[in-house]
Amino acid sequence: MKTTHRTSLHPPAKLTKQAIISYSVLKKLEAEYEKEARSILATVQKRLTAVIADAGAKLRNLKKAS
Amino acid sequence: MKQSGSIHDQYPQPEQGASEWDPIMNKEDRFRARLESITRKAENWLAKAEKMFAFVPGAPAILEGVRNEIRRVRSDAQEQLLLAGLWYGKEYSAHQRDGLKAMLQEEGRTVEELTRNPGLFVDEPARMIQSMKIAEVALGAERLSVDQREYYKKEISSTKHIVYDVYLGQLRKDAHREFDQGKLRRRENESVRSVADEIKESGVLNATGMSSQGKKETFLKRLLLAQDQRKAALNLAINKNAQAAILERLIAGIYDRVKNPLAEAQRTYREEVESQGGTAIGEFPPDMSFGYGFFTFDKADRLDHIENFLQSERKKQPKR
Structure with a gap:
């Protein structure tokens, strides 16, 4: 049977300092992007809520007046 | 079997259903879906209001204003999400490559080693292919074509020694x-x-x-x-x-x-x-x-x- 030979080189045993730094930077970038995206969506939510509340109030007033 | 402490454990894993090694793109898709959900709720309210106030004088103009506002808000948000995803994604990819190279160097390895010997961190053919994909990311190289990938799989699984x-x-x-x-x-x-x-x-x-x-x-x-x-x-x-x-x-x-x-x-x-x-x-x-x-x-x-x-x-x- 044909086999695949394992190399004699060992896998890295643990995270190195540089890897931890790199990983944390990546996570930070992800977090920054998430923060910005959440902020965009929060603005959308806030704006649409305000628009609907304002329109609802105007419509109710119109209905009362009619 | 997955090796403890392998490189696959140390770097962000791809999320299902989206581009591998691009978590920003994954998140962008999710945020875009959230945006659609938010605006759809507003549109649902609009549809109900149109029925409820159909015969109220002046109501159509107000509702048209709401419709335009929803469209404008959605459009602006889509643009902002797109640009944010573009720039953060670019930053992410660049740092991902640099980080992986640095990590390999700290381990006394080089990306060259990884490309020459995809079994550096793993010993199964399927995982070797993954290792190659890591190398691709590290190098910023173009993705392998399906044919190339199949070729590697065949070579790796059928040869006893990788010579050069x-x-x-x-x-x-x-x-x-x-x-x-x-x-x-x-x-x-x-x-x-x-x-x-x-x-x-x-x-x-x-x-x-x-x-x-x-x-x-x-x-x-x-x-x-x-x-x-x-x-x-x-x-x-x-x-x-x-x-x-x-x-x-x-x-x-x-x-x-x-x-x-x-x-x-x-x-x-x-x-x-x-x-x-x-x-x-x-x-x-x-x-x-x-x-x-x-x-x-x-x-x-x-x-x-x-x-x-x-x-x-x-x-x-x-x-x-």
Whole structure:
């Protein structure tokens, strides 16, 4: 049977300092992007809520007046 | 079996259903879906209000205003998400590559080792392929085609020894990179930035009556155009510096000295470039781009394979 030979080189045993730094930077970038995206969506939510509340109030007033 | 502490445990894992190694893109998709959900709720309210106030004088104008506002808010948010994803994604990819290279170096490894020996961290064929994909990311190289991937799988699972990683494709890529890392890198960044600015200023993304998909496609087309311009500039630079001729000879030379390709290639490359009055990039950089394959030379038919490969490489050389 044909086999695949394992190399004699060992896998890295643990995270190195540089890897931890790199990983944390990546996570930070992800977090920054998430923060910005959440902020965009929060603005959308806030704006649409305000628009609907304002329109609802105007419509109710119109209905009362009619 | 997954090895504890393997490189796969240490780097962000791809999320299902989206682009591998691009968590920003994954998140962008999710945020886009959230945006749709929020605006759909507003549209549902609008639909109900239209029924409820259908016969109230003055109501249609108010409701039309709400409809326009929903459209505008959604359009603005889509643009903002798109641009944020673009810039953060670019930052992420760049750092991911740098981080992986640094990590390998700290481990006393190089990306070159990883590309030459995909079993460095894992010993199963399937995981080797993953390891190759990591190398691709590390190198910023183009993704493997399905055919190439299948070829690697076959090679890895059917051969007892991986003898040499022949860096034929690398030779071309290195010459490209020499330009790429210099003035063209700046040109590319400027180009992408100017396209993004241009699109923003032109208001294309704010245009009403255009689907979000249409906006995205427009945006992407402009980016692709910028990349095409960059490629054209790159080819021009290569022709101007006669790099294509050097590479043609290199490929031919490699074929003659295929048993020790790397050392010969390094020497030949440096000599050839310097003889043209250029400056070689020193030793082949440790972060060599992903090569074209792992060849074994224990069988005569491998040479046929290499010959075919060389012929296809020659066809790819830029016309002079």
